[in-house]
Structures are given as structure tokens and as C-alpha cells.
Amino acid sequence: MTVAQRYRWLWKPALxxxxxxxxxxxxxxxxxxxxxxxxxxxxxxxIHRCGMTALQLLWLTLAVTPLRQLTGNNDLQRLRRMLGLxxxxxxxxxxxxxxxxxxxxxLRAIGNDIAKRPYITIGLLALLLMAPLAITxxxxxxxxxxxxxxxxxxxxxxxxxxxxxxxxWQVKKDYREPLAYAAMLSLLLGWRILxxxxxxxxxxxxxxxxxxxxx
Numbered sequence: 067m068t069v070a071q072r073y074r075w076l077w078k079p080a081l082x083x084x085x086x087x088x089x090x091x092x093x094x095x096x097x098x099x100x101x102x103x104x105x106x107x108x109x110x111x112x113i114h115r116c117g118m119t120a121l122q123l124l125w126l127t128l129a130v131t132p133l134r135q136l137t138g139n140n141d142l143q144r145l146r147r148m149l150g151l152x153x154x155x156x157x158x159x160x161x162x163x164x165x166x167x168x169x170x171x172x173l174r175a176i177g178n179d180i181a182k183r184p185y186i187t188i189g190l191l192a193l194l195l196m197a198p199l200a201i202t203x204x205x206x207x208x209x210x211x212x213x214x215x216x217x218x219x220x221x222x223x224x225x226x227x228x229x230x231x232x233x234x235w236q237v238k239k240d241y242r243e244p245l246a247y248a249a250m251l252s253l254l255l256g257w258r259i260l261x262x263x264x265x266x267x268x269x270x271x272x273x274x275x276x277x278x279x280x281x
Contacts, residue, residue: 185235
């Protein structure tokens with residue numbers, strides 16, 4: 067089995083099943099098909115779990131490039147698209163669970179909540195920015211957009227910043243968890259900034275000082 071076949075028939079199905087598992091477990095618990103519990107406030111639990119799963123998958127999406135660069139395994143890129151699509155999927159579930167289960171699809175109540183609670187506004191903006199990324203994730207869109215595709219998909223960085231901001235603002239007392247996610251995002255973005263700076267130095271026509279030191 068070639069590397070491409072292994073990723074297509076082994077790693078991608080395994081990732082698909084793992085990413086779909088949280089939704090399946092929540093659905094099973096909601097329907098009483100499993101022993102899992104949604105707690106005393108099932109609606110709040112579903113909203114929270116969908117949001118946290120979206121955040122975790124988004125962070126994993128951002129982690130693919132540093133892992134590829136550190137390990138030299140370029141085939142990891144094959145998993146990034148699915149991770150990103152599942153992040154958008156759970157972000158959409160997060161919003162729909164709030165709009166449907168919490169707000170009863172009452173447009174006036176939804177609008178009032180968005181206007182009164184800035185963290186919801188921030189979260190909605192992140193979701194809206196994710197939409198074009200999910201829509202244009204296909205090979206066809208990559209070919210049609212060319213270099214513009216890369217610029218468009220850099221929206222993932224403001225999406226990540228808005229997502230962690232959304233999480234931070236809704237926490238009232240214990241900030242340890244959003245702080246941990248903010249720290250992880252700082253590392254993921256800091257790695258990219260450092261790599262870009264090193265590439266710029268390496269290609270700059272200024273002699274030996276352009277080559278970054280090995281550590």
C-alpha cells in the first residue's frame with residue numbers, strides 16, 4: 067500500500083470517525099440511546115461541547131503545518147482539509163444549537179442576544195469568516211482561485227483569534243481554560259511568524275548573517 071493509499075483508506079477514515087464521534091455521542095445521549103449524560107442543563111451542555119470541539123479541531127488544523135515542518139512528513143497536509151471542515155461543522159452546530167435549542171429560532175430574540183452580548187457577536191463573526199473557507203476548500207476552488215486561494219484561507223488566523231476571544235469573554239470566573247487555548251494559539255502563530263522571519267533572512271542578500279543559526 068502506497069503512502070497516498072494509506073492516507074486515503076486508513077488515516078482519513080479513522081480521522082473522520084474520530085471527528086464525528088463527539089456529535090454521535092451527543093445525539094445518542096439526547097435520544098437516550100447511550101448511558102452518557104448531558105447533565106442537568108442538556109441544552110447548555112450541547113452548546114458548550116459543540117463549541118469546544120470546534121475550537122479543538124481548529125487548533126489541530128493550525129497544528130498540521132508546524133508538525134509537518136518539524137517531522138518532515140509532508141503527507142500530514144492530507145488531513146488538514148478534513149480537520150478544517152469538521153471545525154466549521156461543529157462551529158455551525160454550536161451556533162444552531164444556540165439559535166434553535168436556546169433561542170427557539172426566534173429571530174427577534176436571536177437579534178437581541180447578538181446585540182446585547184458582545185461575545186456572541188464575536189462568535190458569529192468568526193463563523194461567518196469560516197464559511198468561505200469551508201466553501202472554497204475543494205480542489206476545484208483551489209484551481210479557480212489560484213494564488214488568491216492562499217490569501218483567502220489566511221482568514222483562518224483571524225477566525226482563530228475571534229474564536230478564543232469568544233471563549234474568553236463568555237467565561238465569568240475561571241479563566242484557566244481559555245488562557246490555555248490562548249497560549250496554544252500564541253505558540254501556533256508564533257511558530258509561523260518565526261519561520262517566515264527566518265525564510266526572509268535566509269533569502270535576503272546580506273551575506274552570512276542571512277542564514278539562521280541552528281539550535
